[in-house]
Amino acid sequence: MTRNDDGSDLFGSKVNRRTYIKSGLLGLSSAVGMLSATPLASAQRSDYTIRTGTSEETTVYVREADADGPTVMVVGGMHGDEANGYTAAQKIANWRIDAGKLVVLPEANVKAIQIDSRTCNGTDLNRQFPTGSEPTTALAREIWNVVVSENIDFLFDLHSSYGIYSSDDGGVGQGIFSTRAGDATGHRKQLVSYLNENYVSDSTYDYSGYSSSDGSSPMLKHKVGADLDTGAIIFEATRKNGRPLSQQVRETTAAVQEFLQRFGLIHETVSYSQDVIAANTAEDTNAKQSGLRFDIANTFGQDVRITDLEIDPHNSAIDQLRDHSYGEGQWVSELFIDADVQNGVTDINNGVSLPCSIDLDWDGHSTDASNDAILSPGSFGTVSLYEFKSNGSPVDMVGENVEITIDYTLSDGASGSRTFMLLL
Numbered sequence: 078m079t080r081n082d083d084g085s086d087l088f089g090s091k092v093n094r095r096t097y098i099k100s101g102l103l104g105l106s107s108a109v110g111m112l113s114a115t116p117l118a119s120a121q122r123s124d125y126t127i128r129t130g131t132s133e134e135t136t137v138y139v140r141e142a143d144a145d146g147p148t149v150m151v152v153g154g155m156h157g158d159e160a161n162g163y164t165a166a167q168k169i170a171n172w173r174i175d176a177g178k179l180v181v182l183p184e185a186n187v188k189a190i191q192i193d194s195r196t197c198n199g200t201d202l203n204r205q206f207p208t209g210s211e212p213t214t215a216l217a218r219e220i221w222n223v224v225v226s227e228n229i230d231f232l233f234d235l236h237s238s239y240g241i242y243s244s245d246d247g248g249v250g251q252g253i254f255s256t257r258a259g260d261a262t263g264h265r266k267q268l269v270s271y272l273n274e275n276y277v278s279d280s281t282y283d284y285s286g287y288s289s290s291d292g293s294s295p296m297l298k299h300k301v302g303a304d305l306d307t308g309a310i311i312f313e314a315t316r317k318n319g320r321p322l323s324q325q326v327r328e329t330t331a332a333v334q335e336f337l338q339r340f341g342l343i344h345e346t347v348s349y350s351q352d353v354i355a356a357n358t359a360e361d362t363n364a365k366q367s368g369l370r371f372d373i374a375n376t377f378g379q380d381v382r383i384t385d386l387e388i389d390p391h392n393s394a395i396d397q398l399r400d401h402s403y404g405e406g407q408w409v410s411e412l413f414i415d416a417d418v419q420n421g422v423t424d425i426n427n428g429v430s431l432p433c434s435i436d437l438d439w440d441g442h443s444t445d446a447s448n449d450a451i452l453s454p455g456s457f458g459t460v461s462l463y464e465f466k467s468n469g470s471p472v473d474m475v476g477e478n479v480e481i482t483i484d485y486t487l488s489d490g491a492s493g494s495r496t497f498m499l500l501l
Contacts, residue, residue: 127219132188137223138170138181146177146341147230150223151333152297153182155203156196157189161237161314161325168330173491174337175344180227185220203234206300208292224301231259231340232301232309233333237325241315243285250315253286253332256298259308262288267339268310268332275498276328278391278478282315324389327482331496345377347485349497350457355474358408358463367471368408368463369479371499375452379488383414383421383450387482388462389432395477397466399428405446407461412437414450416458421450428466434482477501 121141128134135154153166166183184190189197196202205217212218224232240248253268255261269284277283292303301309312332314325337343350373355366375381388398402409405424412435414421421437424446429435441447452458465472482496 127223128216133186133216135182135184135187138183139178139227140172140174141178142174142176142342144176146175148178148180148227149231149233149337149340149342150180150182150227150229151233151235152185152220153235154184154186154190155234155297156201156236157186157191158193158195159237160322161316161329162235163190164322165235165326165329165333168326168494169333171491172334172337172343172493173487174342177340177342178227179337179342180223180229182220182223186216203296205295206297207295208300208303212300213295220297221300224297225305229301229305229307231261231264231307231336232298233336234296234298234309234311235329235333236311237314237316239315240317241282242313243283244281246317248315248317249313250317251282251284252311252313253284254298254311254313255286255288256291256302256307256309257288258291258302258306261302261308261310264308264336264339265310268336271335272328272332276331276480276496282320323387327480327496330494334495346493347381347383347483347495348374348376349481349495350374353499353501355477355501356408356461356463363471365471365473366475367465367473368461369465369474369499369501370459370461372457372459373452373483374457375454377487378454380418380454381452382486383416383437383452383458383483384486385434385436385482385484386412386460387432387434387480387484389480389482390465391478391480394467395465395472396431396468397428398431398433398462398464399466400424400463405441407459408463410441410446411435411463413461413463414458415461416450416452417456418451418453419448421458422446422448431465475501 124138126134126136151166151169154163163184166181170181170183186202205213212221238248238250240246240250242249242252253265255265272284292299298309298311301307314329353371356368356370357366358368398411400411405422407413410422410424412423423435423437423441426442437449438447465474479499484494486492
C-alpha cells in the first residue's frame with residue numbers, strides 16, 4: 078500500500094448498520110455458498126464462500142464461541158502482492174476463541190494473489206467502497222455483505238508496504254491507521270505501544286500511525302467507520318530492507334491476538350511468565366551464561382500440546398543453538414520442556430542454525446530425542462534452550478533479546494500460536 082491510501086478524496090453520509098440491514102442491500106443467501114459446520118468443544122465453526130462458482134470465489138471462516146461477546150472481522154489479501162496480509166489472516170482463521178465471534182476472510186482478492194499483483198485487471202479492490210453508496214464491483218459488494226450481515230463490532234484489514242510510514246519514504250509500513258469511530262484510536266495507540274515495547278528492538282522499525290477522517294477514501298476501513306459507525310484498523314507491516322515475511326507475520330498476528338484479548342474474544346492462551354534467566358549450567362566450564370530458561374503456563378481448560386518453537390535472536394551474530402553433551406534432557410539437549418503430562422525434548426545432531434523453527438517430535442536425531450510437550454490445564458512448563466553460540470563460541474545471553482513463537486494444539490483439535498519477547 079502507498080502513502081496516499083489514506084488520502085482524502087471522497088465523503089459520504091453516515092448510515093448505521095441496522096439501516097443497511099433493513100434496506101435490503103444484503104441478498105446474502107444468494108451470494109454465498111455454505112461449506113461446513115464443524116462442532117468444537119468451545120465454539121462452532123461455519124465456513125462459507127462468496128463469489129461462489131466464479132474465478133473470484135473465496136472462503137469466509139467463521140468461528141463463534143458459546144459465550145456471548147463482540148464480533149471481529151479480519152481481512153487479508155486485498156492486495157495480491159502483499160503476502161503478509163493473507164498469510165497472517167490464514168493463521169488467524171484457525172485460532173480458537175473463548176467468547177463472541179471471529180470472522181476471517183484471508184484471501185479477499187484471490188485473482189490478484191494468484192498473479193502476485195496489487196490489482197487485478199487494473200482494479201484496486203480496496204478503492205471500491207465509497208461511503209454512503211453501494212460498493213462498485215461484485216466482489217466488493219459481497220465483501221460488504223459479509224461485513225453487514227455478520228454485524229461486526231470491529232474490523233482489521235491486514236497489509237504490507239515497501240516503506241516505513243515514519244521515515245517519509247512514501248510507504249506506510251510499520252503503520253497502524255484507525256477510524257475515529259468505535260474507540261479505534263485508543264486501540265491503535267495501545268497496539269503501537271505493545272508492539273514497540275515487546276517486538277521491535279531496532280527503532281527504525283517502530284510502529285506509528287494516525288486516525289483518519291472516516292469516509293475520506295473509498296476503502297473498506299473508511300466505509301466501516303463512516304457508514305456503520307464501527308471501529309476499524311488498517312495494519313501495515315513493512316517489507317523494506319528485505320524484512321522477512323515471517324517477521325511481518327509475527328508482528329501482525331501478535332497485534333491481532335493482543336487486540337482480541339483486550340476486546341474479550343480470547344481469555345485462555347499459552348502465556349509467558351516473564352521470568353527468563355540466562356543460565357550458566359553445570360555442563361559449562363566457560364562461566365558464560367549461554368543457556369536460557371523460562372516458564373510458560375496453560376490457561377486453557379484442556380491439555381495443550383506444544384508442537385513447534387521458533388527462536389529468533391535479535392542479535393544476528395548469535396547464529397547457532399547447539400549442546401555439547403550426550404543424552405537427552407535439560408541442559409544436555411538444545412530444547413527441553415519440563416511439563417507435567419509429557420516432557421518435550423528435541424536433541425539435534427550438530428545443533429541448529431539460528432533463527433530457526435524446531436518441530437519437537439520430528440527434528441531430533443531419534444524417537445527418544447523428539448517429543449512434544451503436553452501441559453495439563455492450569456499447569457506450568459519450564460523451557461530450557463542450550464547452548465547459544467556465535468561462530469562456534471558460547472554467547473553470554475545477559476542483555477540479549479530473543480523472540481519466541483510457540484505453536485500448540487488443544488485436545489479438542491483447535492490450534493494456535495503465541496509470540497513473545499525474552500528480554501534479558
